[in-house]
Amino acid sequence: MSISDLRGDVLRHLKYSIGKDEDHAQIYDWRVALSLAVRDRIVDRWFAATRATYASRAKRVYYLSMEFLIGRLLEDAATNLGLLDEAKAVFDGFGLPFDRVLADEPDAALGNGGLGRLAACFMESLATLGVPAYGYGIRYEHGLFRQRFEGGRQIEEPEDWLTQAHVWEFERPETSFEIGFGGHVHRTGTSRGIWRPAEAVIAQGFDTPVVGWQGRWANTLRLWGAQPTRLLDLERFNAGDYTAAAQPETLARTISRVLYPDDTTEGGKALRLKQEYFFTAASLRDILRRFESEYDDLRKLPQKVAIQLNDTHPAIAGPELVRLLHDERGLPFDEAMETARLCLNYTNHTLLPEALESWSEGLMGYLLPRHLQIIEAIDAAHHKAYPARSVHIREHGQVQMGNLSFIMAKRVNGVSALHTELMKTTVFQDLHALHPERIVNETNGVTPRRWLLGCNPRLGALITEVLGDGWVGDAEELARLAPFTEDASFLERFAAIKRANKEELAGWLKREQGVAVDPSAMFDIQIKRIHEYKRQHLNILEAIALWQDISDNPNGDWTPRVKIFGGKAAPGYWFAKEIVHLINAVAGRINADPATSRFLRVVFAPNYNVSMAERLIPAADLSEQISTAGKEASGTGNMKFAMNGALTIGTLDGANVEIRDHVGAENFFLFGMTAEEVVARREVPGHARQAIEADPRLARALGALRDGTFSPGNPGLFAGIADNVEHHDYFLVASDFTDYWRASREADAICRDGARWTRMAARNTAGSGWFSSDRTIRGYMADIWDVTPAAAPGTLAAE
Numbered sequence: 001m002s003i004s005d006l007r008g009d010v011l012r013h014l015k016y017s018i019g020k021d022e023d024h025a026q027i028y029d030w031r032v033a034l035s036l037a038v039r040d041r042i043v044d045r046w047f048a049a050t051r052a053t054y055a056s057r058a059k060r061v062y063y064l065s066m067e068f069l070i071g072r073l074l075e076d077a078a079t080n081l082g083l084l085d086e087a088k089a090v091f092d093g094f095g096l097p098f099d100r101v102l103a104d105e106p107d108a109a110l111g112n113g114g115l116g117r118l119a120a121c122f123m124e125s126l127a128t129l130g131v132p133a134y135g136y137g138i139r140y141e142h143g144l145f146r147q148r149f150e151g152g153r154q155i156e157e158p159e160d161w162l163t164q165a166h167v168w169e170f171e172r173p174e175t176s177f178e179i180g181f182g183g184h185v186h187r188t189g190t191s192r193g194i195w196r197p198a199e200a201v202i203a204q205g206f207d208t209p210v211v212g213w214q215g216r217w218a219n220t221l222r223l224w225g226a227q228p229t230r231l232l233d234l235e236r237f238n239a240g241d242y243t244a245a246a247q248p249e250t251l252a253r254t255i256s257r258v259l260y261p262d263d264t265t266e267g268g269k270a271l272r273l274k275q276e277y278f279f280t281a282a283s284l285r286d287i288l289r290r291f292e293s294e295y296d297d298l299r300k301l302p303q304k305v306a307i308q309l310n311d312t313h314p315a316i317a318g319p320e321l322v323r324l325l326h327d328e329r330g331l332p333f334d335e336a337m338e339t340a341r342l343c344l345n346y347t348n349h350t351l352l353p354e355a356l357e358s359w360s361e362g363l364m365g366y367l368l369p370r371h372l373q374i375i376e377a378i379d380a381a382h383h384k385a386y387p388a389r390s391v392h393i394r395e396h397g398q399v400q401m402g403n404l405s406f407i408m409a410k411r412v413n414g415v416s417a418l419h420t421e422l423m424k425t426t427v428f429q430d431l432h433a434l435h436p437e438r439i440v441n442e443t444n445g446v447t448p449r450r451w452l453l454g455c456n457p458r459l460g461a462l463i464t465e466v467l468g469d470g471w472v473g474d475a476e477e478l479a480r481l482a483p484f485t486e487d488a489s490f491l492e493r494f495a496a497i498k499r500a501n502k503e504e505l506a507g508w509l510k511r512e513q514g515v516a517v518d519p520s521a522m523f524d525i526q527i528k529r530i531h532e533y534k535r536q537h538l539n540i541l542e543a544i545a546l547w548q549d550i551s552d553n554p555n556g557d558w559t560p561r562v563k564i565f566g567g568k569a570a571p572g573y574w575f576a577k578e579i580v581h582l583i584n585a586v587a588g589r590i591n592a593d594p595a596t597s598r599f600l601r602v603v604f605a606p607n608y609n610v611s612m613a614e615r616l617i618p619a620a621d622l623s624e625q626i627s628t629a630g631k632e633a634s635g636t637g638n639m640k641f642a643m644n645g646a647l648t649i650g651t652l653d654g655a656n657v658e659i660r661d662h663v664g665a666e667n668f669f670l671f672g673m674t675a676e677e678v679v680a681r682r683e684v685p686g687h688a689r690q691a692i693e694a695d696p697r698l699a700r701a702l703g704a705l706r707d708g709t710f711s712p713g714n715p716g717l718f719a720g721i722a723d724n725v726e727h728h729d730y731f732l733v734a735s736d737f738t739d740y741w742r743a744s745r746e747a748d749a750i751c752r753d754g755a756r757w758t759r760m761a762a763r764n765t766a767g768s769g770w771f772s773s774d775r776t777i778r779g780y781m782a783d784i785w786d787v788t789p790a791a792a793p794g795t796l797a798a799e
């Protein structure tokens with residue numbers, strides 16, 4: 001594909017698709033024109049992949065997820081098609097700033113955090129590996145809210161990515177299903193029920209192609225938008241009641257209007273349950289329609305269909321599939337249940353008790369009356385088959401979606417080795433005893449195309465120079481970097497790249513956030529949702545203590561640090577918002593202190609999202625992965641940092657354990673209690689107070705929260721956080737503080753030996769290849785889905 005072809009196509013789209021001439025085109029127009037030219041180059045491969053799937057009668061994978069946090073698509077697609085350099089050359093030729101064209105694209109923020117981003121990495125790996133797969137989700141009109149700070153407090157604003165043309169999707173008006181809610185069930189005299197919903201909406205498909213590395217394969221991400229069954233109530237309109245006349249439309253569209261911004265749970269919300277059923281039901285109907293166009297024996301469904309439930313959010317798939325097979329198609333109930341179960345698999349992403357989804361039987365019976373009956377029948381059938389232990393889907397008037405998902409799944413997986421073991425011994429102990437073969441582990445991964453090659457082109461180029469480019473499609477080749485981590489000239493170049501990335505980030509921080517930072521300081525970064533279990537308050541307490549120590553001895557030989565935070569708090573999570581406020585207040589005070597500012601700065605970059613992660617991670621020296629052990633199911637940011645040559649300061653939690661194993665314990669700053677020690681520590685009366693009494697630094701830092709140091713006009717403002725740490729320290733901030741401080745000072749000391757630090761950093765990159773989502777997907781293929789690629793890599797020539 002030549003540069004001049006691409007140039008011609010961009011100009012053609014600018015003129016004929018957008019209707020602009022070169023002299024009047026804005027950055028937006030150029031970006032859309034380039035996107036369309038790139039999209040054209042995906043379409044043939046996409047068709048070829050679909051044809052190959054039908055021809056091979058291959059089993060298909062369906063990934064059902066409430067969230068797909070895909071971020072920007074242009075750079076990713078161009079990278080995977082090998083077009084990025086050409087595109088840049090075309091825009092250099094036009095005299096247009098290519099970086100600004102790429103950055104003009106709004107992030108598709110259709111997710112909260114890790115679970116949604118994992119779905120996006122999986123889609124890319126599925127396409128890279130040539131697995132016939134579909135992602136199914138919701139086409140939210142408004143993704144995750146935009147965050148800004150006012151007086152240091154978080155303010156949420158609606159996100160509106162769809163106000164601009166979304167060039168990557170194809171609207172599919174012909175792919176529509178009517179989805180019902182409420183109403184009644186008519187008994188038939190048999191176990192089959194006839195559900196007569198009281199209301200209905202249309203789920204309409206919107207398809208986005210997802211292309212894999214080197215364009216070998218492309219799959220479909222199908223997102224459902226909600227539409228009314230009829231646009232307008234004409235009777236009311238004619239009667240002059242225009243607002244009421246538009247109501248059917250407004251109500252229906254509400255279902256796909258907005259992503260819920262809580263990444264634990266927002267209990268009991270009817271609209272959330274409607275969203276879950278809406279997209280699950282539409283997806284299952286689409287899956288059955290496709291199956292029935294090719295096969296006629298429903299009992300063969302598990303041979304041709306593997307469905308992955310991304311957490312319990314689509315858990316209603318179990319009863320819905322039973323309903324479709326039994327009520328609507330006449331399979332005997334037991335057979336319907338077993339057929340459905342053999343198609344379904346469930347990934348658990350959390351053990352936090354408050355985050356396990358449950359719905360009241362009242363709400364479920366009202367919105368999904370037939371499903372509640374089927375759930376009762378599933379419960380009874382399971383209980384009859386396994387009377388030994390009493391595990392119930394319904395407990396205290398609530399439908400436990402985790403238990404439902406487990407019982408209706410062929411395989412259940414955790415997302416890191418530790419998390420999977422904890423699933424077996426805690427939340428799913430009883431079910432695991434009944435079904436010991438069901439739980440498997442699939443440690444998360446991230447795509448190295450976006451999270452190394454794409455976001456860190458300098459490092460990508462260096463690795464390609466020494467290894468060849470095979471590592472991009474086979475990240476485990478990164479292990480071949482190991483010998484180079486002893487090579488002084490390689491390490492010098494590795495360090496120079498980190499430095500260049502840090503300078504670039506420093507420039508951005510100055511321009512966009514108005515903070516000056518010194519690129520020779522250690523860049524210490526914690527970016528993730530704000531949560532007590534993730535312990536941003538532990539990090540900020542350490543910053544306060546360090547600032548106090550430096551203030552005592554401002555001429556000391558301190559290791560300069562820039563602490564960077566990013567992350568959103570759920571709008572209803574009061575304590576998380578307090579932490580946001582505190583970080584901003586501490587940043588304000590510390591950055592304004594001329595006595596310490598050579599050594600310590602704190603930055604909280606607002607509106608953290610995927611694009612910001614792509615900017616920050618390549619510039620990180622230190623990656624903060626400091627959750628209370630046992631609480632972070634896996635983490636995936638931890639993997640992205642390691643790939644990009646940051647050292648982790650972290651607890652033995654989630655995938656940190658495996659990262660440490662792969663990069664080498666000597667290249668990881670470990671601190672804190674183990675998951676077992678955490679459980680024991682909580683039983684110690686007054687554990688927090690003991691820890692505070694034993695560490696004067698911690699006591700003093702907490703004192704600064706109470707004496708108004710960070711809130712001069714309002715000394716009590718942050719006392720609540722200090723009280724929480726002292727009296728209700730469920731997440732053991734106090735008990736882990738002293739060891740965290742020790743590990744941080746160890747990082748400081750090693751940082752002063754630049755060559756040593758760089759060697760350790762390079763070993764992180766060399767050891768990170770296992771954390772490619774390609775490896776994760778191969779695991780799902782072998783242990784869960786029983787699928788093979790539909791085409792050998794490279795054999796699928798696009799016509």
Ligand code: 26Q
Nearest residue numbers: 114115263264265266349415632633634635636
């Ligand atoms: C549920 C019900 C109602 C409203 C919201 C929700 C909801 C939404 C999002 C519940 C949970 C989430 C997201 C959870 C999440 O991102 N979990 C993270 O998943 C990652 C991928 O496996 C892990 O790496 C992280 O450890 C885990 O926290």
